[in-house]
Amino acid sequence: MLFQHFPGVLLGVDHQGLIRCTNPQAMSCLALSDQLLLEKSPEVIAAQGEAPVFARAIRDCISQGSAWQGLVTCRTGGGGMCQMSVVVQPFYDAGLACLVMLHDISEVFSQVLAERYLHENNETPENISTREDIESYVARIPGIVFRLRQAHEGALSFDYLGPGFEEQTLLCADEVRKDADVLLNRMSEEQRLKLSIELAQSGSTMSPWRLEMCIDSGSSLCWFEARGVPQHVADGAVAWDGLLLDITERKLHESQIEKLVSTDALTGVMNRRAFHDAAEAAAAQAMRHGQHVVLAMLDLDHFKALNDCYGHAAGDKVLQSFSETCRMSLRPYDLIARIGGEEFVVMLVDVQLVDAREILERLRSNVESMTMQVGDRALRVTVSMGAIWLDEAEELEMAMLRVDRALYEAKHAGRNCLRGLSRGGWLDQDEISASGHEGDGSHIREYRFVDTFSGSARLAIDEPSNSLHELPEGPCLPTPCPNCGQRQLRAPTTGTPDAWVYCGACRAFVCRYHEAADYPS
Numbered sequence: 330m331l332f333q334h335f336p337g338v339l340l341g342v343d344h345q346g347l348i349r350c351t352n353p354q355a356m357s358c359l360a361l362s363d364q365l366l367l368e369k370s371p372e373v374i375a376a377q378g379e380a381p382v383f384a385r386a387i388r389d390c391i392s393q394g395s396a397w398q399g400l401v402t403c404r405t406g407g408g409g410m411c412q413m414s415v416v417v418q419p420f421y422d423a424g425l426a427c428l429v430m431l432h433d434i435s436e437v438f439s440q441v442l443a444e445r446y447l448h449e450n451n452e453t454p455e456n457i458s459t460r461e462d463i464e465s466y467v468a469r470i471p472g473i474v475f476r477l478r479q480a481h482e483g484a485l486s487f488d489y490l491g492p493g494f495e496e497q498t499l500l501c502a503d504e505v506r507k508d509a510d511v512l513l514n515r516m517s518e519e520q521r522l523k524l525s526i527e528l529a530q531s532g533s534t535m536s537p538w539r540l541e542m543c544i545d546s547g548s549s550l551c552w553f554e555a556r557g558v559p560q561h562v563a564d565g566a567v568a569w570d571g572l573l574l575d576i577t578e579r580k581l582h583e584s585q586i587e588k589l590v591s592t593d594a595l596t597g598v599m600n601r602r603a604f605h606d607a608a609e610a611a612a613a614q615a616m617r618h619g620q621h622v623v624l625a626m627l628d629l630d631h632f633k634a635l636n637d638c639y640g641h642a643a644g645d646k647v648l649q650s651f652s653e654t655c656r657m658s659l660r661p662y663d664l665i666a667r668i669g670g671e672e673f674v675v676m677l678v679d680v681q682l683v684d685a686r687e688i689l690e691r692l693r694s695n696v697e698s699m700t701m702q703v704g705d706r707a708l709r710v711t712v713s714m715g716a717i718w719l720d721e722a723e724e725l726e727m728a729m730l731r732v733d734r735a736l737y738e739a740k741h742a743g744r745n746c747l748r749g750l751s752r753g754g755w756l757d758q759d760e761i762s763a764s765g766h767e768g769d770g771s772h773i774r775e776y777r778f779v780d781t782f783s784g785s786a787r788l789a790i791d792e793p794s795n796s797l798h799e800l801p802e803g804p805c806l807p808t809p810c811p812n813c814g815q816r817q818l819r820a821p822t823t824g825t826p827d828a829w830v831y832c833g834a835c836r837a838f839v840c841r842y843h844e845a846a847d848y849p850s
């Protein structure tokens with residue numbers, strides 16, 4: 330009985346997930362015969378790209394008894410497509426595990442229009458039995474039925490907005506009907522643009538469209554899945570019959586799952602996988618805008634000993650406090666991730682190079698002064714850090730290798746310190762010192778970096794622009810070094826009288842260019 334008279338397509342699915350029975354509407358609505366459907370999985374009727382969601386809904390229904398409602402673009406026997414509202418529900422009878430109920434939303438829409446006609450004219454169209462029938466039919470359809478019309482000049486208006494719109498969107502249906510912008514203005518710029526692209530494509534190819542959109546009701550954010558089927562209407566304009574389905578709960582669930590898989594459970598910071606994606610995106614964006622990006626690797630010192638002495642639970646507590654200190658010491662848009670047991674990475678985006686050193690130093694010192702109470706003891710830890718700034722177009726994997734070497738240097742140098750790496754080699758922190766040179770009233774400060782990796786020297790000038798100037802590998806000056814007498818003085822080829830001159834023998838900046846070279850005074 331139920332199968333014969335159900336006002337839509339019904340598929341009975343067994344415990345293996347295969348269709349066991351259908352109703353006559355499968356043929357009349359989808360033009361699919363029993364031969365094509367029986368013993369197949371229900372997702373065979375779903376259009377490409379839609380099948381996985383549909384298959385999962387059926388799997389979950391069979392294994393967990395959970396029901397599902399959604400919209401699926403289905404293939405019809407004639408080679409066409411249609412938008413079906415789908416309900417998957419457990420059904421333990423006659424060897425079945427669940428029922429799949431499908432309603433064609435265009436069909437629903439014509440029923441809705443018929444209902445309106447019925448209401449306005451107080452007449453009964455031939456194909457409709459009673460208003461109660463239609464109302465109960467429409468009530469079974471999940472979502473808000475609409476007809477959206479686009480006039481020739483592109484203006485959008487709603488011919489029809491079904492019941493439930495006001496409760497779900499908290500917007501006044503009458504106002505939205507008069508002016509679609511009342512609804513569209515609640516969407517982000519990006520989603521409005523997506524919608525207009527979908528509508529333009531759908532209007533020109535007369536194919537269905539589908540979009541997930543977020544509507545800001547003022548007091549909350551609601552997610553909807555919208556689908557529309559186009560048709561030409563009387564005045565030659567295009568109208569879409571469609572459904573808005575509230576998917577807020579699903580979106581919330583998805584974002585919780587996303588958070589779970591991207592977050593380190595112990596510390597709440599990002600895990601390695603999430604960091605990789607976020608760091609690549611952040612670095613690419615910063616590079617596009619000409620901003621500096623600094624990557625640092627942090628490793629707690631003697632953590633094994635701490636675990637051995639005070640127990641794993643105390644170690645866990647230290648990791649949590651350490652993460653919290655990182656969060657508090659950095660800006661909200663800097664990235665922090667735990668990539669191993671007691672190993673973390675930090676990415677500072679849009680940072681001036683000299684500031685980066687100060688930020689990381691402050692973090693190191695905050696960790697040093699942090700105390701954690703374990704029983705009657707106050708524990709202290711220290712952290713070693715390696716830091717590099719990212720080169721343009723450098724792969725993140727390569728940068729991770731470089732920063733790992735910088736961290737190794739920090740451990741090697743006695744721990745609880747920061748070591749950096751220039752483009753060519755190590756920046757030995759002990760050698761980094763502000764020379765106090767203030768230019769002539771300008772804000773130029775000079776830093777000395779001795780590159781112990783390659784043995785050559787670099788001169789970094791902290792100008793207001795924070796740009797880094799490397800000492801070119803120019804020829805030796807003929808003058809001997811005022812310190813050691815060796816002839817190994819080098820100066821920038823663009824050397825101004827006040828530029829620093831580096832002695833390869835002393836491995837230090839020893840004098841100004843005009844003091845060393847035959848500079849015309």
Ligand SMILES: Nc1nc2c(ncn2[C@@H]2O[C@H](COP(=O)(O)OP(=O)(O)OP(=O)(O)O)[C@@H](O)[C@H]2O)c(=O)[nH]1
Pocket residue numbers: 595628629630631632633634636640641642643644645648669670671740744
């Ligand atoms: N409590 C706790 N310990 C962890 C966790 N993950 C890794 N560890 C421990 O962290 C310790 C890391 O030890 P090592 O790699 O030898 O490093 P270290 O003792 O910090 O020495 P240095 O890095 O050289 O200063 C190991 O004992 C791991 O068992 C965790 O989630 N919780």
